[in-house]
Amino acid sequence: MTRLPPGRWAAVVLFGAAALTPLVVRDSFILDSVILILLWGALSAGWNIAGGYAGQVSLGHAAFFGLGAYAAALMSARYQQSPWLGLLVGVALSMCAGALIGYLSNRLRGPYFALSTIAFAEVLRIVASRWRGFTAGSEGVPVPYRPGFWTLGLSHVAWLYLILAVALGCYALQVYLERSRVGYQLAGVREDEDAAEALGIATRRLKIKAIMVSAAVTSLCGSLWAQYVGFVDPAHVFSIDLSIRFALNSIIGGIGTALGPFLGSVLITSLETYLRATFSGIPGFSGTYLIIYGVVLILIVRFAPEGLTGIAARWRLRRARAHA
Amino acid sequence: MPRRLLASLVVSLLVVVAVAAVTHGQSGEYKIGVLEPLTGPLAGEGKRHLEGYEIVRDMINARGGVMGKKLVFAVADAPDPTAAATEATRLITREGVKIVTGTFSSRLCGAASEAAARHNVIYWETSCVDPRFSKRGLKTVYRTEIDATGFGWYNVEFIAKHLAPRLGKKPSELKIAFLSEDSSYGQGVTESARQRAKDEFKMQEVAAEYYNFQTINDFTPIIVKFKQLAPDVVHHIGYTNDAPLFWRQAKEQNFLFKAHVHAGATGYGSSDFGKALGNDANGAFALLEPGPGFRIESLKPDGQKLEKEFRDAVQKRTGSYPLGAHQLAGGGLWLLKLVLDRAKTDDPDKFRAAVMSLDLPVGSMINGWGVKFSETGQNANDRVQHYMLQWQNGQLVTVWPEEFTTMRAKWIPLPAWDQRK
Amino acid sequence: MDPAARLGPAQIDVVAQLAVSTVLLGGIYALIAVGLTLIFGVMRVVNFAHGEFLMLGMYLAFFAFTLQSLDPYFVLVVAIPLFFGVGLVVYLLVMKGVIDASHNVQIFTTVGLSTALQNLALVLWTGDFRVIRPWHSSVVLRIGGTAFNLSQVVAFAVAVALTVGLFAFMKWTHTGRVMRATAQDRDAATLMGVDTDRVYRLTFAIGIACVGAAGVLVSPLYAAYPQAGLQFVLLAYVVVVLGGLGDMVGAMVGSLIVATVEIAGSYMFGTAWKEVFYFLLFIAVLVFRPAGLFGQRGAETLGV
DSSP states (O other), X not given: OOOOOHHHHHHHHHHXXXXXXXXXXXXXHHHHHHHHHHHHHHHHHHHHIIIIISOOOOSOTHHHHHXXXXXXXXXXXXXXXXXXXXXXXHHHHHHHHHHHHHHHTTTOOHHXXXXXXXXXXXXXXXXXXXXXXXXXXXXXXXXXXXXXXXXTBOOHXXXXXXXXXXXXXXXXXXXXXXXXXXXXXXXXXXXXXXXXXXXXXXXXXHHHHHHHHHHHHHHHHHHHHHHHHOEEOHHHHTOHHHHHHHHHHHHHHOTTSSSHHHHHHHHHHHHHHHHXXXXXXXXXXXXXXXXXXXXXXXXXXXXXXXXXHHHHHHHHHHHHHHHO | OOHHHXXXXXXXXXXXXXXHOOOOOXXXXXXXXXXXXXXXXXXXXHHHHHHHHHHHHHHHHHXXXXXXXXXXXXXXXXXXXXXXXXXXXXXXXXXXOSEEEEOSOHHXXXXXXXXXXXXXXXXXXXXXXXXXXXXSOOTTEEEOSOOHHHHHHHHHHHIIIIIHHHHTOOGGGOEEEEEEEXXXXXXXXXXXXXXXXXXXXXXXXXXXXXXXXXXXXXOHHHHHHXXXXXXXXXEEEOOTTHHHHHHHHHHHXXXXXXXXXXXXXXXXXXXXXXXXXXXXXXXXXXXXXXXXXXXXXXXXXXXXXXXXXXXXXXXXXXXSOOOHHHHHHHHHHHHHXXXXXXXXXXXXXXXXXXXXXXXXXXXXXXXXXXXXXOTTSBBOTTTSOOEEEEEETTEEEEEESGGGBSSOOOOXXXXXXXXXX | XXXXXXXXXXXXXXXXXXXXXXXXXXXXXXXXXHHHHHHHHHHOOOOTTHHHHHHHHHHHHHHHHHHHOOOHHHHHHHHHXXXXXXXXXXXXXXXXXXXXXXXXXXXXXXXXXXXXXXXXXXXXXXXXXXXXXXXXXXXEEEETTEEEEHHHHHHHHHHHHHHHHHHHHHHHSHHHHHHHHHHHOHHHHHHTTOOHHHHHHHHHHHHHHHHHHHHHHHTTTSOBOTTTTHHHHHHHHHHHHHHOTTOHHXXXXXXXXXXXXXXXXXXXXXXXXXXHHHHHHHHHHHHHOTTOSSSOTTGGGTTO
């Protein structure tokens, strides 16, 4: 058996399980859950590129998500073109937006950077809500379902494999970042930007590029999401709740690791879906699942800040010591 | 075995276990899915909607249920569109329902109905008002409530046909200022009102301002602007925290207008408005389902019985008169029962045939509604009778159309703020 | 008709009314920002749950008024020590463990706290909008052509008193100086024998006491509901960054600036865009002068 590092084994299991699901299960809800887990995972991986690998913790990634969602939805609903074209437009727009943010916020660190990204996403939200002539304002854009690949009107099974391909791409991208020279430079910028600059690394350009790539991935997933869920409204797609979720999965799974975003997504999405399904039907208790959610978040972030991959690494270390 | 692998398998197992629990309905019960926002910013109204559903469900079960079985609910929380789509799918595949109803908000009904349509499951919308909902050509999707254009339509109807004559002006002589909260609901109603006011009645629009109800802290800039523009009528679609703020500040700054019109069960149409302002609320209008002062005798005999029973049930459970959310949900669910009585099945094609065959005049059921669905699955504007209510002495009373009411609209034009007794 | 065109007595009334509203609104923002700037400034923690404590203060005032007929200004006296205690408890249970952790951890801790508190309020008290009307919320003061509410004036007065009080505390008392030292350089402060844990405890408690009191003070003006904090929290951040972290006077001035931008922007371009104005201002400040108007240049990198 080939000696893969442990992390890769876990990835094989995770993606393999996702790939095998349609062969075992016919239930749309389970397929839907797997699709969402992979999609949120991919989105978090996109966030991770800027937040985990480059150290640019953004809480406004919904800006790119929303741009991608609107681009695809409008291209399909308003111009009757293929949403794939909208996807490309969204990616282009998001990369420009990312470059702008990166350029403007170059000097900002930590919470300041996070706040600036929140402001950016909010501005986009308001513009989308008011521009009735183009985006139909707050009423949002219903996305027509036209069966076919070019119109992204797919069955659940087809969606699953499409999103799985995207997720694998994001995973591969992050692995590349871990092992490449660019990745090492980014790590340098993340750990100590001044030192990295002193070593001659073009920190500003590198940061901007990281944000642009992150924005592109997020936008791409946003476009796919729009076609999957079928409705785009500004209050949801540009919301700070979504931005927080992208960051959350990575942090819980293991920030700055390739599998972290996906592990985090498995845990959080399942937890949320399960809690909501269980509790919301009980009268007087809707909202309980969110209390639990908030408390779990506090606990995990406090006691396992390196996330699930951190826990796993500690286990392995302890096991290695025990055998020594 | 690597610990990591083990951990991943455990997690996968958790997911499967969590997700694998399928609930089966007991025989003798018929289960439908109910999708409402029970958390998030719309939670207050979502909960009332659910209450309305439950009350009418009990009424239905007292009459033997649907298709000979007891009607039960599988309830799901949908605070945002993604959750709406996911939960709709869950209700269909895990709970096994063949009919999904809900959802109170225009943001949610689009996504939820798409999900239902893809499974060829019946989607029975009772409240969202997005006009595009019924224009997607989906054969299993229906709506019992009129859309936002209907609300705007009724408001302008009231202003042009009832207010204008009492103000001694022609509709084209009326100066109207539009103010609205910026969500899909506010935009939808306001824009359709603006259009009808301008195109059909040539009213003079002096202003159209929007604001975000979650962040509005001070209406002074708007009030100051409006005071200078001196509108006769203020058409204000407000939500529940901003409406009292506007009214209080308008009173403080002595902004006088001749009439104030709103539509819907939130904001000026919510009981919270009366609780917030007491008698200061006097004079504001809100387009809603019938409230006190409604001449139950104006309904058909069957309708009278149903309406009375509904009101008594709501009174018993909540201690108050039915609120808008109760009425929309309850009326919608009753219509569903009528369809199922006729179709005797939930097979989508036979169901659709039954829906199309329903034809009852205004006054036949709860809220004084009639029913006639169009090919697009939309209940007709002129069958879903809506009424104009006015705050009078701490209560919302029904004042228009006058053939349905015992009370009359007062204070036209509105006198000075401290003279509205 | 362009209202700005002609400058007659009516126009002066307009400007006067807008000005008065701006000042009073600025006072309310200052009430909320003062606690936030203290926490953010001394602890360098982004407290995303700040708005939720405001919400809790509003509910406290609501229930005290509805159930016991207690006036909010009476409740205020009780609220300050009560929320001080709440701040201590929250610090010990939640914040203390993450004070040394990375920013992400701190951010998400407070985000989790925010979610938990919002939904606790939802489960306990439902999503209904709660309004109280004590006698002073109906008292209208009229000066010249302007009109404003007594409750607003009281909120403004307390905001000024709080700002001045905290400013004096930070500048002239020993504890205040210790807090400022810890804010500037925590390690150096520790080396000088400062018990930083005690400093942070105190800072957080004072910050929460301020915002809880703010909630009580604004309850005659706004409805209480689980998400009421959202109405103010983002702009509180704008104020804090604008004024400079930890700077009390900066918080007051920042509040007035934000209120001016909001009201002038709303009047001239429409209220739908009002957040865009202060967010653009926010981005501009972050790009060009992140330390804020009153902060030292480069202060934004301290402890970050």
